[in-house]
Amino acid sequence: MIEIRDLVKRFDAPSRGTVTAVAGLTLRVEGGEVYGLLGPNGAGKTTTLRMLATLADPDEGSIVVAGVDRLKDPIGTRERLAYVPAEAGLPEKLTPMECVRLFARIQGVSDPAKVAGALLDRMGCTPYLETPCGELSTGMKRRVVLARALVHQPKVLLLDEPTDGLDVPGRREVLALVREQAELGRAIILSSHIMGEVERVVDRIGIMNKGQLAAEGTLPEILEKTNTATLDDAFVALVGAEVT
Amino acid sequence: MRPRRIIAIAQRDLAQELKGRRGWVLPAIMAGLLLPLSGAPVPGANQIIQNPTITVSGDVPEDVLAIDFVQEVDEGLLSFRRDEQGTLLVRGMPIHPQIRAALDGGEPAVTVQVARRDVRLPNRSLLFALISASTLTGAVSGSIAGERTHKTLVALLAASITRMELICGKALAWGGMGAATALLAATVSIVLGRLDAGWWLLPLPTVPIATVAVGLFLVRRASDLIGGTTVTLRVLPAMLAALGLLASFVGTTSPLAASAIPLGGALMTAGSTWGGHAGPALLSTASTLLTTALCLWLTARDLEESPGTSVRQPWAAAAVLLGFLAALAWWIPIIGPILWTAAGNPQITEQLPARPGIAAGVMGLGLMSMVRGARARDAAEALSFRNPIAGTWGWALWVGVALAITASVSGLVPMADDPLLARARLRMADGMVPVWAGPTLMLGSILADEFLFRGWLQKTVGGPTATVIWTVVKAPFDPIRGLLTGGMLAMLTHRAGGSVLPAILAHGIWALLTIAVPGINPWLALIIGLAMVAAIRWIPPLPQVRTVERRRSE
């Protein structure tokens, strides 16, 4: 469902010259699979997700999302995916219902109000349907953002730190939702720093470092490869303790 | 207060805005505006206004045409002709002293002296202060509203720094930048010999500092960057202009009193308006810095991470202002003649058509409805734009006819004796159903009236109060007619379950029939109107209406 080949992305950073954020990334995610994309800060995870979501253009390489060539048909690509960035924001003056219903209408969902209401209910936002988003807690905002992303039943989900700001029950709920979406056949890439939740929910893991995949496979495969007992240890073994 | 922390905040704010590729833009603009101003040689005020070209026409004497700034044209500022006795008559003003001298020919019959108060103009250094202050609008807004949007204010508020230190740091950053650029421009001017150093240098930097302090005070509760910037944009220049003008006006009597006016006095003394003496400079500096301190203190006191619902909602004031302006526009064609007559020019509103007043009233009420709808979760519900209870459409037809008939009840209240009031009453009667204004304006007026009075006001304050307000606004000189028409429309809306649609229909029929229905006996019209009100109020609903109501209650 997601196929990335030899992806390269470079940036001009005034203080550092040209920086290669992604240096020849290749990976594949099938429908129904949750792929955990891990890596230290600056590894290129967010840049990869943004390129998938057509918010940044790659310098080299190819991307195919749900059978659509991302470079040739960016709009078609966006129809098939949903992207939840780490700093996902909501307009302060609109209510959750208005936000989600707007996206539902734009995405061409039939009966947008009903679908939006059901999704928000599923995310536990019912008591806050008519509260301006600016007055919601961080966790509640994140739930609304997730509901907005799922409103058009995307084939592909790109989640950048989806549990950021949530309490423990909230995190469990989101991870359960991720699993549920995978069982519906969606291809999901989940980027996170919290190893514990990655272990619980993903099918395969890709560990990025300096723009490339340092390791890829299921959790047992990675543990065996790095000769470690936990994902934390494996991660440190692969990327080192350096802070970028 | 710990200076180090204040300086740290200032450094942080400046670094945030001025670092990087785009960071040079603001200083470049300030330099670009100020440097030419500080260096360019400009003619003195006397040179500018001395001899402007004066156009003349008609039977112009040769002596006048010989003056170098006089130009003969077909229709000049001054026109010359001779009366039957051969006396030269000059129409127009002002008559320049040189022209007077030419006409008098060395033997003035009457010597004319202009005795007016000295209005002294400031020099270019006023602009240094003004421009430095004005270019910092965005920075001031971003300083608080931007930080709130970006969620960085909370980190500052939670740090070991007092609010006063925080605000002083921000004021130091931007006020300091403004003060530095103003002083730099002044220095360039002095070095190039355009200006002489003097006491004016003392109040000069206080203007941008105080402007920044006032700006921070204005945006202390803004959480939206656009909202915050528009506040500073609309208030700060107007405030500077108003205070400057006030100081200039007061200064014609007492420069010392004028220099005590915060900001305005500093602006004028920075421009050496009153001779550059120490007294006004020191006083204006002190008053402006005191104002700065007060604004900073108030800002620090009120600063919160999220203003939230505890803050008085400014939108309500805006909506009320819109409504007031709409009512004003509606009333201006009526009270305009009274006001203009009192001000000494009755003919202006004699000639002003009433149509713009109706149009402005419609637009104002329309905008108010739009705002009301935009703010509500369900716009249609907020404006009572929904299907009425079945059976009320028929009532709407009858009410429309009755409304047209009630025009005659005006005859029950005697016409005012005073011509102005009588004219006002006739204009209000014309304006109540402005069929003469064209179909678009007519329709707009109907919609605006119904959405405001029946759609919103009736729901908020109740039918009787809404009817009284309708009478006061639309027919104060015809109270019987106002109460009858308002009452019928209110009753109809009530019967329709709160929907304004039948009232709109009735109002439209009223408008269409206004021209067609001839006047009938006013007492008969009154009886018909009262009967209609009673009928809507007391006649039981039709069977199908009962069914609908029962379903609603279930």
Place this chain on the structure above:
Amino acid sequence: MNRRVALAVVLLTATLIRRFLREGFVLRSLVWPAGLAAGTLLMTLLVVAMVKESQFIGVPADLDPALVERLQEEGWTPKITDDLEATMRARQSWAATDGTVMWRNWRPESLRLESILRERKGAKWRPEADVKMPTASEAAPQGALFTKLVAILFTLYGVVFGLGMVARDRDDGSLEAELALPLPHWVAGATRWLAATSVLSLFFSFSVVLFDAIIGVEQGGALIRHGIAATGGATALGLIAVGKAGIKQGFSGPLAGGLTGAMGVMGVGLAMPQVGSYLPLASLFAGGSGWIPVAIAMGLGVVASAVFSFRSARS
């Protein structure tokens, strides 16, 4: 443009307008110019009505009684004073005369007084003092000028709106969510241009019509069109000037640039009206029917959307 894109443009524009109208500070700013200006006009009228300048004319004690009578016939009240000039400067009278020398201020009535004095002296010329109060059509140019000052403020709002909408939404992440929708990226720029221009134009038009009701505005229809063009042009300027700025990367620089640019273009209208009458912003002071500036402003909206789209793709 297919149906989905058209629907999206309408929905997003309506949502942006709703966001504007829900922000109290923005709403107050939109209503403020009309309110302040109308209030100032009316207060001026009230003050003028209440505080009329004195009808006194300063005269010496030994002034010719015939002249005194003549002054009284004109409705003026002679006030005996020792120092005629001082009386004038102290505003105790609006004019002063001893029959040969006259002190006056700038009131048109001073010409009437001078005419009377000259006629009595048999002078070979005198001013023809037909003190006429301006009619509505004569006052209308002043009304138009007053309205143009309000238009300047709305134009500056346009720059702020254009810049601020992008900077704000970019930093809080809601712009990215919009860009991730299956729509061309120019939609995000175009809807912002449409929303800001519509709201500003509506409130500006209300201001013009309100002033027309109070004082009369010359060529109000054309002025409304010039205002629409100016707000559209200014919003486009803001959208272009914002670049990749956000609150993180500095907002005040692009804002100062946008505001200065807008004022500069308006200055073109003053300095070169032949050129300015075709350009949005400049046409406010250059005149003309306003249709061409409106069309050009719409073109600028298209350009701004394209620039926005180009920059979004390059991020």
